[in-house]
Amino acid sequence: MYIAISKQQQGDNFNGSVRDFVNYLDKENEAKHPDLQESFFDQYHDHISTEEVIAQIDANTAKLNKKDSKFYSMVVSPSQGELKAIKNDPDKLRQYVRALMADYAASFHRNKRIEVDAIKYYAIIEKERTFKGTDKEIRENQPYATKILKLKKDLRAIENGASKGPIKHLEKEIERLEREAPHKINGKRIVRGMNKEGMQNHVHIIVSHKDASNTSKLSPLSQHKGAETILNGKTIKQGFNRDAFFRAAEKTFDTTFGYKRNFVETYQARNVLDKDPKRFLAMLAGLPTSEKQAAFKLLFKAGVKLPTMPTNKVQLAYKALMKLKRGVESAISSGSIGV
Structure with a gap:
């Protein structure tokens, strides 16, 4: 499960409405029949209109100044394995999000437990995902894309009379490169922005900075994990425990849907990879045989190559580990594996 949290994106001034972001999230509905469109939902209601979302978020900003985010954006991207476990069912995804937001509320460090x-x-819910530069398919197609771009530039120059050369030869070379590019969908070379195949359901969540009563700030990007401060002679708890939230999000999915999570899909694995890639590799090697085979299969499908560690060349070992780390991070960000 890949979860990313970010603040309202408007530079240093956050006075703007949520309208543009809501309209952006509603983009998939534009060309669809009303019966096939996805609506916004909250903890208890489905089929919430974009205008209600805009009105509610924009009005829930009491005493926020121009340097305070009015809202936060959360993206919840299940892996292919997780989507398969719920049969790509939007209703089950909504069920999960509602349980997830209870975990989100409980991760705030306050004097009184925050309820959902x-x-x-x-x-x-969005049902489409597009290829990004970090995806294996884009990275491995890139050498071909670079050559094709140059050849097309040369071809235009000849056609415009700015240069001379064999047009048919260039056209055949472009055709050859298009044919030999390793990753295609329906015979077309995969490029950035092309829709991915398979199950791609994921969720975008807009969360108000202020609580539902419009009185207290609740920031998931607080620098404090579980701090305490003195205010008017009273001890006040503050902060948001992101580690606790991500672990709870994973556990909630697994217990709700009976999902058997492999080591390389866990938040623990991602933490170890970030802090100590060598330990990550050692933990991977120490898994029981069946789980290790499943882990290797997941990594292989995500395009991650496991290094062979030299025993007497420290620098080569370090470079191999960093290559592994970059590969896994790319797979994570593209949703190939659910770490």
């Missing part, structure tokens, strides 16, 4: 009803949020 204190969180004002709106979510929408």
Whole structure:
């Protein structure tokens, strides 16, 4: 399960409305029949209109200044394995998001436990994902793309009379490179922005910075994990425990849907990889045989190559580990594996 949290994106000034972001999230509905469109939902209601989302988030900003984000964006991207476990069912994804937001509320460090009803949020399911530069398919197609781009530039120059050369030869060379590019969909070379095949359901969530009562700030990007401060002679708890949230999000999915999570899909694995790639590799090697085989299969499908570690060349070993780390991170960000 890949979860990313970010603040409202408007530079240093956050006075703007949520309208543009809501309209952006509603983009998949534009060309669809009303019966096939996805609506926003919250903890208790489906079929919430874009105008209601905009009105509710924009109004829930009491005492926020121009340097305060008015809302946060959360993206919840299940892996292919997780989507398969729920049969790519939007209703089960909504069920999961509602349980997830209870975990989100509980991860705030406050004097009194924060319940999910204190969180004002709106979510929408998107059914398409596009290829990004970090995806294996784009990276491995890139040498071909670079050559094709240059050849097309040369071809235009000849056609415009700015240069001379064999047009048919260039056209045949472009055709050859298109044919030999390793990754295609329906015979077409995969490029950035092309829709991915298979199950791609994921969720975008807009979360208000203020709680549902419009009185307290709740920031998931707080620098404090579980701090305490003195205010008017009273000890006040503050902060948001992102580690606890990500672990809970994983556990909630597994227990709700009976998902058997492999080591390389766990938040623990991602943490170890970030801090100590060599230990990650050692833990991977120490898994029981069946789980290790499943882990290797997941990594292989995601395009991650496991290094052979030299025993007497420290620098080569370090470079191999960093290559492994970059490969896994790319697979994570593209949703290939659910770490």
